[in-house]
Amino acid sequence: MNQLTPSLGGNGVVIKVGELAVKLQTIDAEYCQTLRNHYDGFVEAAEHAEFDFNIELTDSRTNNPDDDVKVTRRSTLWSFGRGDFQAEWNMASNRGSIRQSANLYSIDAALRIFHTVMLATRGGFLLHAASAIRNGKAFLFTGPSGAGKTTIASLAPADATLLTDEVSYVRKQSEGYTAFGTPFAGELAKAGENVSAPISCLYLLTQGPANRIEPLGASDAVRAVLRNILFFAEDPELVRSVFQSACQLVSCVPVCRLTFLPDSRVWESIG
Amino acid sequence: MSQNLYVARSSAVAARKLGGEMMIMSGRDSTLFTLDEVATIIWESANGLVTLDEIVESRICAEFDVDPASAARDAKTLAEALAQHGILLISREPILDSNARIGSAK
Amino acid sequence: MRKGQYDPGRLSTEPKTLMSFDDDNRMLAAHTQKCELVDEVLRVFGTVRLRVTGFSMLPSVWPGDTLIILRRNIEGVAVGDIVLYCREARLFAHRVISRADSPGKPNIFVQGDALPAPDGLILWSEILGTVSRIIRNGRYLEPSTRLRYYERLIGSLISRSQSLARVVVFIHSICSSARCREAW
Numbered sequence: 001m002n003q004l005t006p007s008l009g010g011n012g013v014v015i016k017v018g019e020l021a022v023k024l025q026t027i028d029a030e031y032c033q034t035l036r037n038h039y040d041g042f043v044e045a046a047e048h049a050e051f052d053f054n055i056e057l058t059d060s061r062t063n064n065p066d067d068d069v070k071v072t073r074r075s076t077l078w079s080f081g082r083g084d085f086q087a088e089w090n091m092a093s094n095r096g097s098i099r100q101s102a103n104l105y106s107i108d109a110a111l112r113i114f115h116t117v118m119l120a121t122r123g124g125f126l127l128h129a130a131s132a133i134r135n136g137k138a139f140l141f142t143g144p145s146g147a148g149k150t151t152i153a154s155l156a157p158a159d160a161t162l163l164t165d166e167v168s169y170v171r172k173q174s175e176g177y178t179a180f181g182t183p184f185a186g187e188l189a190k191a192g193e194n195v196s197a198p199i200s201c202l203y204l205l206t207q208g209p210a211n212r213i214e215p216l217g218a219s220d221a222v223r224a225v226l227r228n229i230l231f232f233a234e235d236p237e238l239v240r241s242v243f244q245s246a247c248q249l250v251s252c253v254p255v256c257r258l259t260f261l262p263d264s265r266v267w268e269s270i271g
Numbered sequence: 272m273s274q275n276l277y278v279a280r281s282s283a284v285a286a287r288k289l290g291g292e293m294m295i296m297s298g299r300d301s302t303l304f305t306l307d308e309v310a311t312i313i314w315e316s317a318n319g320l321v322t323l324d325e326i327v328e329s330r331i332c333a334e335f336d337v338d339p340a341s342a343a344r345d346a347k348t349l350a351e352a353l354a355q356h357g358i359l360l361i362s363r364e365p366i367l368d369s370n371a372r373i374g375s376a377k
Numbered sequence: 378m379r380k381g382q383y384d385p386g387r388l389s390t391e392p393k394t395l396m397s398f399d400d401d402n403r404m405l406a407a408h409t410q411k412c413e414l415v416d417e418v419l420r421v422f423g424t425v426r427l428r429v430t431g432f433s434m435l436p437s438v439w440p441g442d443t444l445i446i447l448r449r450n451i452e453g454v455a456v457g458d459i460v461l462y463c464r465e466a467r468l469f470a471h472r473v474i475s476r477a478d479s480p481g482k483p484n485i486f487v488q489g490d491a492l493p494a495p496d497g498l499i500l501w502s503e504i505l506g507t508v509s510r511i512i513r514n515g516r517y518l519e520p521s522t523r524l525r526y527y528e529r530l531i532g533s534l535i536s537r538s539q540s541l542a543r544v545v546v547f548i549h550s551i552c553s554s555a556r557c558r559e560a561w
Contacts, residue, residue: 069397082424083509084447105448109423128396128421145414166421218290219305223391226296226303230421231395236298240285242395243296247287296394303394310386337383345385352388 014044015111018169018180018196020118021049022111028057031102038104041194042183051114053089054097055107071113071233080113080232082106089114112167112184116231120238123172123245128228129202131168131179133161134271137200138179140168141258142228147205148262155264160271161193167230170199172245176252199253203270208259211266221255222246278326278350279319279366281358286314295358304358309335310349317359319366323350412463412505419448419506426512427461427468432542433489434459434470436531437521438511440546444470445510445517451485451501457522459508460487462499470508471496490524491535491542 011032012025021044026032036043071080076091085106089096100106116126129142130153141152153165163169169180180196204216204224216224225246231239260266280286286295293311295304306314309331316326323346331342353359360366418425429442438444438459446461454460454473461470471487474495478484485504488495511518524532535542 083445103449103453105423145417150413150417166417219292219294222287222289222294223303223305223394226301226394227396229395230397231301232397236283239298239301239395240296243285243294243301244287247289247294250289301393301395303391305389305391307384307387309384310388313386331383334381335383336380341385342383349386349388356388356390 012047013039014046014049015039015042015183016044016049017042017111017115017182017184018119018124018171020051020115021046022051022053022114023049024053024055024107026055026057028055028102031055031057034102034104035107039183050094051089051118052095053087053110053114054095056097056099057102058099059101069109069113069232071117071235073233073235078117078233080110080117082109085110087114108184112230113232115169117233117235117238119169119171120231120233120242120245123241123248124170124177125242125245126230127168127170127225128166128230129168130165131163132156133163133179133195133197134159136197137271138163138197139200139270140170140179140202141205142168142202142224143205144228148207148260149205151207151262152205152260152266155262155267157264157267160267161195163193163195170249172248173198177249199249200271202249202253202255203258204255206257206259207262209261210259211261211269212257212259213269214257214259216255216257218250221250224255225250275322275324275363276347276350277319277322277362277365278313278317279360279362280314280317281360284358288315297356297358299357302356304353304356309345310353313346313349314353314359319360323347412466412468415446415461415468416463416505419446423448424509425506427470429470432535432539432546433492434472435491435535435542435545436528437472437490437524438470438508439513439549441513441550443512444508445512446470446506447509448506449504451504454485454504454507455522459520460485460499461505461508462487462503463505464496464503468505469496490528490532493536 011029012023013032013036014021014023024035069082078089078091080087085098085100087096087098087110098110119125127142129140130149131138131140141149143149150165153162156162163179163181167182167184169182171178177199178196179199181193229242229246231242283298284295286293291308293306293314312330313326316330324343327342327346332339350359350361354361415425425446427444427446429438429440429444456473456475458473459470460473461468471489473485474488475486485499486495487499508520511520535545
């Protein structure tokens with residue numbers, strides 16, 4: 001599909017994550033209400049938003065044989081999709097469209113991909129990390145699958161506000177970097193809130209026989225961050241931008257290796 | 272000694288020096304390169320208007336305890352490795368346009 | 378000026394550093410496919426690929442096939458879909474044969490196409506996703522939602538005999554290799 005479907009109006013919901021507001025419009029009132037319920041906590045009362053997507057609902061079965069995520073750009077036109085959805089977005093007009101069936105996982109993935117691209121242009125990124133706020137400061141816990149992100153998130157004490165156990169939202173703000181809550185993640189993050197806090201420390205997780213925190217050197221820290229940044233676009237300029245953001249983060253925020261026993265004692269040294 | 276080889280940093284990458292190491296990311300495929308101290312000096316000096324020999328003589332041999340022949344040999348090996356990855360340009364003439372890429376773009 | 382100790386300039390490389398959808402899938406293939414890892418990848422990326430090793434879904438799914446799983450909750454699951462679920466730390470991809478919805482609590486019954494009996498009631502919390510594509514010999518196939526008569530027959534025969542299952546798989550792999558060679 002080469003032409004963008006013009007906004008059909010009807011039903012819209014504005015979802016704001018990390019200070020980026022996206023309006024989703026659809027002629028299907030029921031699906032619109034589903035979106036409103038799903039993104040509850042991140043829905044704005046506003047009529048308009050900086051970014052505008054029209055959702056075109058299709059039948060469940062798609063015929064696309066290529067199920068890998070693909071994010072590409074030609075001039076000002078972005079194109080991203082997977083087997084279950086296809087989206088286009090025009091950088092010049094800040095309007096786009098998404099073609100998918102009436103389910104929540106496609107729109108979730110589409111929004112997540114959209115945010116990774118927008119964040120890259122604004123000095124931020126999505127990180128494969130759990131994050132929590134304690135005493136007004138945000139702490140991030142990153143590492144590959146199985147490192148213990150969900151574990152450490154589930155061990156968080158009552159005075160810690162869990163932002164996510166999966167996908168952390170990081171943006172450059174004036175003095176440093178801020179972590180924002182998002183609606184993107186699994187069951188644990190249903191408890192995630194639409195709050196934000198300056199990032200105090202980023203921990204690289206390792207499970208081990210004792211609780212230990214060791215500072216990481218700058219180059220090891222950047223490597224750890226880069227390996228966990230979620231970024232799908234085949235765009236050299238944005239890749240370079242994401243790299244610079246990772247380097248910038250590491251120069252503002254301490255990064256430590258956190259070796260921990262899977263029990264709640266680990267949180268005694270955090271916050 | 273060796274041929275006059277001009278070297279220039281590719282502009283298709285982003286680079287940042289952190290903790291004494293030069294970290295370079297290729298915009299094309301997000302490959303991450305890490306250069307040690309000597310490699311970093313060669314990279315930082317590669318402005319397209321100096322030759323490898325000049326870099327070796329004025330920086331490497333001046334700052335490190337090494338004989339010029341070994342240093343020149345190592346520098347050429349390193350430069351060729353960097354060029355193979357598309358992050359450094361090598362030419363027998365001065366390089367004025369660092370947007371030029373080695374090999375065909377995809 | 379005192380000169381420093383010389384080390385020849387070295388370069389280390391790490392290909393494709395940034396995390397894309399494929400990366401966690403490759404990590405999963407390298408390690409034992411634990412339920413928690415699959416669940417996490419599905420929650421983060423919404424999709425995961427898994428390699429089939431068993432015979433329970435013959436002839437629809439063959440050992441060596443790769444399944445592309447999309448994350449779904451139970452509302453999105455229909456009779457005929459092949460669902461991925463976890464039970465006792467093992468992953469199963471079997472076909473939905475019926476749904477029994479009690480108020481507020483949908484439950485489904487699944488069965489392997491080549492198994493003689495259903496697996497038992499699957500709770501909504503056990504469902505990880507549904508199979509959206511099957512990759513076989515480099516081709517992407519859409520999973521069928523209904524078995525044809527001869528497929529049911531084959532499944533039924535195989536369900537009575539493990540040895541027969543192995544023979545069938547062996548013959549299938551020979552034919553597949555022949556087709557691959559022809560394609561080249």
